[in-house]
Amino acid sequence: MSKLKSPEVNISFIEKGESAIQRGERGIVALALSEKTKMEAFTAYSVTDIPSGLSAQNAQYVKDALQGYEVAPKKVLVYVMQGTPEKLNAEYTAMLKYFAQTKFDYLAIPTVKTDGKTNEVVTWIKSLRTEQKLKRKVVLPEVAGDNEGIINVSASLTRPDGTVLTPEQVTPRIAGLICGTPLSISITYAPLKDFIDCQRFTKQEADEAVGAGKLIFMYDGEKVKVNRGVNSLSTTTEVKGDSFKKIKIVEIMDMIYEDIRRAWEDTYVGRYANTYDNKCLLITAINSYFAGLVRSNLLSKGECYIDIDGQREYLKQKGVDVNNLSEQALKEENTGSRVFLRANISILDAMEDMDLEIYL
Structure with missing residues (x-):
């Protein structure tokens, strides 16, 4: 029997990686x-x-x-x-x-x-x-x-x-x-x-x-x-690629993580029933945040949606016959206190390298 733990906020960035609160331009x-x-x-x-x-x-x-x-x-x-x-x-x-x-x-x-x-x-x-x-x-x-x-x-x-x-x-x-x-440029x-x-x-x-x-x-x-605005990361993996080496990119990733986490903890945790409709409200809020970052030229795109794979695995562990559920039924199924989301984003880098060929 699993023990109850503190409410979790598991937001991961898998080489692509942003809530509804704006961040100041000064750290x-x-x-x-x-x-x-x-x-x-x-x-x-x-x-x-x-x-x-x-x-x-x-x-x-x-x-x-x-x-x-x-x-x-x-x-x-x-x-x-x-x-x-x-x-x-x-x-x-x-x-x-x-x-x-x-x-x-x-x-x-x-x-x-x-x-x-x-x-x-x-x-x-x-x-x-x-x-x-x-x-x-x-x-x-x-x-x-x-x-x-x-x-x-x-x-x-x-x-x-x-x-x-x-x-x-x-x-x-x-x-x-x-x-x-500013997050729109690099050092x-x-x-x-x-x-x-x-x-x-x-x-x-x-x-x-x-x-x-x-x-x-x-x-x-x-x-x-x-010279170039890099951090100390030198060993890359499938989870952390070359983009994780750049100070600017990591700054935006960290901002996204903390903004979403803060909005989640301050606005949603314990305050809403975990229904499909309320999950959609949360997704809408996150996507509005992404849209703001796109307008600020920090992202080229950003989309949050229900993590079907994560939700399916959770329901299987709870004994639900997921094989007989449609994708929409999976999205609407009761997941207890857990909210399974996934986001795909593309962070805009700064112009740092130029290839210029001049012909006479």
Whole structure:
């Protein structure tokens, strides 16, 4: 006899993959900093929100995160740890617990590699995305995360005063850059005007780095730019194809998942009888959401419908003779508390590659 569990929201994206709630164009940066003295967490909407007690270096990290791209991030949530060796383990545990219960889009920790906590954060973000179904992401330095929720910064940047930032010190800037990028465009070739140089790569080296899921930079002779907006995913499967390697595509996938989940939990769970007519109302709401994303040039198409295969398998397990039911009868059959839906969508990528032949 199966035990009752919490109501489930199982929304999967199988290489194609969106509810009825619109998402803002600006994301939320989570920033974990280390100071000699413990400080209260604070929220920065602009540089004027940076407390005077923060060290100059940490204040700069907040400013870096606030830079954004097309726009500034919506806000930067700053958690300040007491960065002494004897406090390190407890502080990281408390920080990760804090952010697990806080809404954010991208987390950056500019001392994570120095602190020896990279692998711990990798495990945490993977668990957050898979087990807790929270589609959060993290920007980490030089880590083979092989996961669409991990951005692997693998190059240094140089400030105008000649200061060279290591990849881990660059992570707040990249988290802010992504959070300030509208979903209709990507960060590929995004200019970093607050830097004058970067770690240089040959064409072959750059291609190999991008192929390995590394986010690197390039200098085009005039300015520093992001090479290609990729995450750390390098191993593809039938479920996760090449599209899962792109930050822009995953951003839209995650938005779709969380929008639908939020609308489901806030509007539908426990409030409607699980009839065929109410399932159709839910499908209509989701398809209206898809239509809005098509109009916003985030999708080229999107359609939600009843998952006949999933419903048939459920009814078989309940002892229903599904072989004698028509497709419409299958759709209308009682499925208890379960709602089986499937969606096919096509996410629009940004223009990043061009083939141009010129003939004389």
